[in-house]
Amino acid sequence: MAPNIRERTYIMVKPDGVDRGLIGEITARFEKRGFKLIAAKLISPSRQHLEKHYEDLREKPFFPGLITYMLSGPVFAMVWEGLDAVKTGRVMLGATNPLQSGPGTIRGDYALAVGRNICHGSDSVENAEKEIALWFPNDLVQYSRSHEAMVYE
Numbered sequence: 001m002a003p004n005i006r007e008r009t010y011i012m013v014k015p016d017g018v019d020r021g022l023i024g025e026i027t028a029r030f031e032k033r034g035f036k037l038i039a040a041k042l043i044s045p046s047r048q049h050l051e052k053h054y055e056d057l058r059e060k061p062f063f064p065g066l067i068t069y070m071l072s073g074p075v076f077a078m079v080w081e082g083l084d085a086v087k088t089g090r091v092m093l094g095a096t097n098p099l100q101s102g103p104g105t106i107r108g109d110y111a112l113a114v115g116r117n118i119c120h121g122s123d124s125v126e127n128a129e130k131e132i133a134l135w136f137p138n139d140l141v142q143y144s145r146s147h148e149a150m151v152y153e
């Protein structure tokens with residue numbers, strides 16, 4: 001089977017990442033890796049929107065604090081496309097708890113606390129599709145890049 005170079009993942013710089021001026025740093029890592037940006041926006045989502053995004057965590061004890069944290073400022077929402085985008089995106093982010101994230105990962109380089117881990121990345125292709133539909137219902141951008149043959153065989 002041909003490798004799927006069109007896999008998509010939803011990546012989000014959380015309010016602490018935006019506040020700390022890390023949008024450029026996080027975006028640059030995905031760009032330099034070879035992924036293609038197909039949507040991006042700075043937004044202040046509603047409580048209802050965030051509760052939908054994190055609906056699988058509704059029963060967790062940290063859920064109310066998570067929503068308060070996510071409402072504390074704008075987020076930078078993105079969709080990145082490329083080979084194994086979901087799994088590779090998670091590797092680039094690092095573990096959920098930054099203390100378990102290796103150096104070289106985004107959380108391992110820029111965060112300390114699990115409740116302030118600066119970024120989100122879809123954890124499965126199925127969840128990526130749901131998250132992209134939630135955050136970007138109709139504004140994905142289609143274009144081709146001149147250097148695609150330098151990124152993929």
Ligand code: ADP
Nearest residue numbers: 057062066095096114115116117119120121123
């Ligand atoms: P991930 O974001 O790595 O996919 P989860 O889906 O398990 O991780 O959790 C979603 C978010 O909830 C985490 O990124 C983090 O911001 C927050 N979170 C997870 N576990 C805790 C915890 N024990 N205490 C506080 N916040 C947490």
